[in-house]
Amino acid sequence: MSAGTPIPRSSPTKCAKRSPITTERINATVIGIDVSPHHYNPEESVENLYLNVDNLNMPLQFHSGHFDLVNSRLVAGGIDRNRWHGYMREILRCLRGGGWCQMVEIDFNAQSDNGTITDGHALRQWSDKYRQAMSQFKNPEAPRRIAHWMRHAGFTDVEERMLPLPMCGWSENQREFDIGVANQENIRLLLGSLALYPFTELLGMSITEFHVLVAQARAEAINPALKVRSRDSP
Numbered sequence: 001m002s003a004g005t006p007i008p009r010s011s012p013t014k015c016a017k018r019s020p021i022t023t024e025r026i027n028a029t030v031i032g033i034d035v036s037p038h039h040y041n042p043e044e045s046v047e048n049l050y051l052n053v054d055n056l057n058m059p060l061q062f063h064s065g066h067f068d069l070v071n072s073r074l075v076a077g078g079i080d081r082n083r084w085h086g087y088m089r090e091i092l093r094c095l096r097g098g099g100w101c102q103m104v105e106i107d108f109n110a111q112s113d114n115g116t117i118t119d120g121h122a123l124r125q126w127s128d129k130y131r132q133a134m135s136q137f138k139n140p141e142a143p144r145r146i147a148h149w150m151r152h153a154g155f156t157d158v159e160e161r162m163l164p165l166p167m168c169g170w171s172e173n174q175r176e177f178d179i180g181v182a183n184q185e186n187i188r189l190l191l192g193s194l195a196l197y198p199f200t201e202l203l204g205m206s207i208t209e210f211h212v213l214v215a216q217a218r219a220e221a222i223n224p225a226l227k228v229r230s231r232d233s234p
């Protein structure tokens with residue numbers, strides 16, 4: 001989240017990074033919110049960045065119109081099922097008139113660009129189990145509903161984009177190939193970390209079954225022949 005100097009609408013991502021804020025927007029103040037205190041590393045911090053430990057499922061502790069820009073990214077795994085409408089309304093309330101909100105979530109629905117992924121593949125099983133487990137408390141449909149919820153909350157000029165997110169370097173498009181290469185380690189890590197609690201605690205999978213499924217899914221994710229991707233939204 002950011003407050004302070006108005007941010008040009010054409011370059012919202014500049015506010016999501018730390019270094020450009022200090023060099024290009026010296027008067028901007030950035031407030032990050034996370035429910036976990038463990039992300040704060042004083043050695044990596046900058047003087048205009050403040051990290052609040054807070055729960056996004058609770059009302060936001062800012063006065064109306066406080067922010068020029070809100071960047072909500074990869075929090076769908078933590079937002080309660082019934083919280084989304086309230087979350088959108090709260091963000092709108094905290095934005096100044098004419099402010100900007102950017103939301104990015106990953107649709108963890110593994111797909112193959114050449115149709116080679118079937119229900120028998122571990123990645124498809126991983127996706128199905130993740131959605132099944134998470135839907136008890138969260139909304140795995142959120143990445144595809146965000147634009148609708150934003151309009152419903154009162155946002156205007158809402159634009160939505162679904163981007164393929166390759167899991168490894170398989171694309172013939174150089175940019176997508178490079179993204180896949182960069183994403184490969186993220187995918188390896190998240191296939192384990194995102195699923196451990198939902199699969200073992202919520203679905204009752206044994207730890208051995210869990211490790212076998214994750215190992216198979218990881219092997220498929222780095223196989224360029226399968227052309228696997230998830231989708232990034234908006």
Ligand SMILES: C[S@@+](CC[C@H](N)C(=O)[O-])C[C@H]1O[C@@H](n2cnc3c(N)ncnc32)[C@H](O)[C@@H]1O
Pocket residue numbers: 033034035036039054055056057073074075077078079
């Ligand atoms: C995938 S990480 C994304 C971190 C960061 N937003 C980013 O885009 O780099 C998800 C983060 O959401 C945080 N989180 C989960 N549930 C939350 C909640 N109810 N309120 C605030 N933060 C939450 C987790 O602690 C975790 O750091």
